[in-house]
Amino acid sequence: MGLNALDLGVIVAYLVGVTLFGLSFGRKQQTLKNYFLAGNTIPWWAISLSIVAAETSTLTVISVPGMAYDKNFTFLQLVLGYLIGRTVVTFIFIPQYFRGEMVTAYQLMERRFGHTLRTLTAGMFLLTRAAAEGVRVFAVAIVVRIALGAWLTGLDDFQRDFCAIAIVTVLTLIYTFEGGMxxxxxxxxxxxxIYVAGTVVGFFTILHLVPGGWDTVxxxxxxxxxxxxxxxxxxxNTTYTLWSGVLGGAFLTTASHGxxxxxxxxxxxxxNARQSQIxxxxxxxxILFQFSLFLLVGTMLFVFYRVFPSTVAFTRTDTIFPTFVVTRMPHGVSGLLISAILAASMSNLSAALNSLSxxxxxxxxxxxxxxxxxxxRVQVSRIAVVGWxxxxxxxxxxxxNGGKVLEMGLSIASVAYGALLGVFLLGVLTRTTTERGAMIGMVGGFALNLYLWLCTGISFTWYVLMGSVTTFAIGYGASRVMPRNENISQAEELR
Known part of the structure; x- marks a missing residue:
């Protein structure tokens, strides 16, 4: 069926509307605290929803339904680990972050160890977050290529991807540049x-289209x-098992959220710290509700295409949900759902630009x-947003030219998360670890994760656990056997 002028109008209205809404926050960003922390004025419920939006991107919205279509609900095992990891961060990391005036996570490393380790951890974040975010931003091209194919005739795949990524990047940049956090x-x-409401609409639309409704599904x-x-x-080597989900997911979320x-x-x-914890x-x-909804939509698509076989050959599962939206949904609703998927992309991209800056x-x-x-500094921060x-x-x-975008993005991030989490745990949980020892442990944990990623078939869900344990063990051991030349009074303050 394809999108028509009504759908395109809905998409354009969304893109313009959200950009103008974001621009309305740009009048009072005169200090770094206001620009990067919104002056500590945001209520807990808005931060809660923003956290979910920040860890959800277009690749999540299109890949998770594809997983359920291709396999089953075993991805939820990872989400169970997400809940455990959040609990660890709530009671171990957040109290540390609210001791003093901090703008970034890596200031904690300087307070505990010194300038060098702060630079190393911040640099690792910049490199790996940029690489992982590039994969996430690409996911929007998959959607736009399918949704706007009729308006992009005469362009090859690269040109279509270029246009799609450019549109979303420029519009997100405008309000992030001006309005800050x-x-x-x-x-x-x-x-x-928008994207949760759009997915709910998709859920009921599929349910209506399948003969017999939920009973058939x-x-x-x-x-x-x-x-x-x-x-x-x-x-x-199996990506989603109970053990890799609960253990690996817990370590992954402790790293990503801590x-x-x-x-x-x-x-x-x-x-304050209490509102941050809540x-x-x-x-x-x-997040549990959201992923359950995405997986359920993918399962329903599996049933739908068994009842009504597709004439389109799906070369990758990431394309199944957007293809259904474009070819099967009523006009207007299709535009809403494409807007919802773009909303996830813009939300995640704005988060990345602000944190990298x-x-x-x-x-x-x-x-x-x-x-x-x-x-x-605020002026330079805006320049940094443009550069990133x-x-x-x-x-x-x-x-x-990558594979499944969700798993590729998580794999890249997990390679660095193991070393980062290990060194943060050394700083928070030990008193005797030295800066030199922590750096040695960090290099060891990062090297192990690179090896696991490039040279083995071990699932990415184990990377953070293995990398952080290795970093912690080597860092603690090196600090014990090497001559100490550092004062640990800063560690005493943290305790």
Whole structure:
């Protein structure tokens, strides 16, 4: 059926509307605290929804239904680990972050160890977050290529991808550049509402189109084993098992929500530590609902295409949901759903741009120019946002030839998360670990994860656990056997 002028109008109205909404927050961003932490004025419920939006991208919206279509509900085992990881961050990391005036997660490393380790951890975040985010940004091209194919005739695949990524990047850049974290969080709230509402509309539309409704879905999907949640096998090469989900997911979320500036910046934007803790814990409930909804939509698509076989050959499962939206949904609703998928992309991209910029300015530029004014630093921060947007645009184009976008993005992030989490745990849980020992452990953990990723078939769900344990063990051991030349009074303050 394809999209028509009504659908295109809905998409354009959304893109323009959310950009103007984000721009409305750009009048009072005169200090780094206001620009990067919204002046600590954001209520917990908005931060909670923003956290969910930040960890949800277009690749999540299109890949998770594809997983259920292709396999089953075993991805939820990873989400159970997400809930455990949030609990760890709530009671171990958040109290540390609210001791003193912090803008980035890596200032904690300087307070505990010193300048060098702060630079190393911040640099690792910049490199790996940019690489992983490039994959996420590319996911929008998959959607736009399918949705706007009729309006992009005469262009080859590269040109279509270029146009799609450019449109979303430029519009997101406009309000992130001007409004800072306040614009990012409040547009997150709007965009999460849009893409969840759009997915719910998709759910009921599919249910209506399948003859017999839920009874048919339950019977066909149940017979095919689509509702299977738990896999008790111990195979390290199997991506989603109970053990890799609960253990690996817990370590992954502890790292992503406790050491990654993308999420930590939101936690630091809360009015106080208690509101930050409530925001993080409540986001776990939302994320469980969200992923369950995405998986259920994928399962229903499996049943739908058994009843009405597709004339289109799906070369990758990431294309199944957007293809259904474009070819089977009523006009207007199709435009809403495409807008919902774009909302997830813009939300995640704005989060990445703001966190990459904050780390660049606070952890690097401000230390090189300690006497620069707040006004000057805010101006440079905006320039950094533009620079990172250009880099992510280029990386998204390079990601065009990758595999399943969700798992590729998680794999790249997990390689660094193991080393980052290990060194943060050394700083928070030990008193005797030295900066030199922690750095040695960090290099060891990162090297192990690189090996696991490039040279083995072990699933990415184990990377963070293995990398963080290795970093912790080597860092603690090196600190014990090497001559100590560091004062640990800073560690005593943390205790």
């Amino acid at each position: 306040a614009a990012v969080i409040w547009t997150d709230v709007v965009q999460l509402t 339950h019977a066909v999907a149940g017979q095919a084993g689509k509702f299977r949640v738990f896999d008790l096998s111990w195979n390290l 050491t990654d500036q993308l999420i930590v910046q939101r936690l630091l934007s809360a009015r 925001a993080l814990l409540s986001s776990g409930i939302v 904050s780390t660049t300015i606070v952890d690097f530029y401000a230390r090189l120019r300690p006497h620069s004014s707040e006004k000057h 947007a250009a880099l992510l645009f280029g990386l998204a184009l390079l990601a065009r």
